[in-house]
Amino acid sequence: MTLRVKKIGVRGNKRFFCPDRCGRLRQVPTSPAPTTRRSLRGRPAATSHAEIEQAAFQLFVTRGFEATTLDDIGEAIGVGRRTITRYYPSKNDIPWGQFDRTLDGFREILRATPTELQLHEAVHRGVLAFNDFPTDASPSHRDRMRLILTTPALQAHSVLRYASWREVIAEYVAERTGTRPDDLLPQTVGQVSLALALTAYQAWLADESASLPQLLDATMAHLRSYLAG
Template identity: 35%
Template sequence: MNGPQKPRGRPHASSREQIAQHAFELFLERGFAATTIASIAKASGVSKTSFFRYYSSKSEIIWLAFDQHIDRLQTLLQQSDPGLPSLTAVRLAVLDALTRDTARDAVWRQRFVLFDSSPELRDEESAHWNAWAGVISAFLVLRTGCPVEHAVPPVVGGAVQSLVLAKLRSWLPLTDPARTLADWIDDDLRPLCEALQPWVDASCGTPRRAA
């Protein structure tokens, strides 16, 4: 009699998430560099071959969700109300993306703890956050009509990114469930965007409106 058939086709999301959860536990316990794919597979109860059905590399466990978060932010900005002030649209998209992704990603908090405790990930982390800021900069160029070479969009993108990252790092130790990440960030993101909006308007002119 044949044994149970192994599932084929697209990997189950739940299995992918379980592997990520076990991987982050090992990363935080042993360090990213010292954790092998074999040890992740063993802790997850899968073979190395099965591991590669879900992830192409150890690094993908770290960055896949972050890349998806950047894509989500870009989509939300593209779908934002053209009648909103540009930085109100930025603020709402940033908070929406963070709220959605922290709610669906069980290892979001561990991911940022790992970033700050793993020097070998710093360069990649910086590159990903630069890409995150670049999405905001590109949106401001399109929304305001600012020339691509103008300093304002990248400065604003960098300012928003720096604030969000600083607030994330200060949020990590919190244990009060009444304070969501979005609320925590918006305490300072709202006044930052309100302060920068007049500068954006004065420097880039009247925002473009949808036809």
């Protein structure tokens, strides 16, 4: 019989060790599987997406992403590994945080763009506005993007997020040109817009003093001059 010695360590109830947690902002109870529903009935949630995200981020930047296990994260906030996997579908999804919710904001931004603008001008402004992040975020936008864009596993996983981002653009372009989102023009614009944004982001991370909006303009300018010959 393989001895089962591990994990007998007392983790116990978390509220027992940290009763003041109740006072924190828990704006969205964010029950494990359903992300937006709130529950007032059953056992209260022992943690939140935000708490997991911040504790994990701390560990990711200090120990490195690969070297941090889900057990480490759970231990940091006094929660079991299984709980974490219920809040986030995968370890790779933690650094992105609540990205999906920001996509709705992106849609709003594009919809609010004046239609007098040329299509490419409207999309470009939309991209600029989407990437105008508040500076007080924690972890900071730059740190988050640095982690995502320099960790191979996260680089890879991010394409799935990018696909949703591109679809927002494709839908907007389709609506304005009377085509379908999966037609060639909307898809091309979505892909190219992402390409420009990623290039700008990479330069932004490489140069601490750089301005992201200016870099977004610069990549677009480079593309124009490149195509002009």
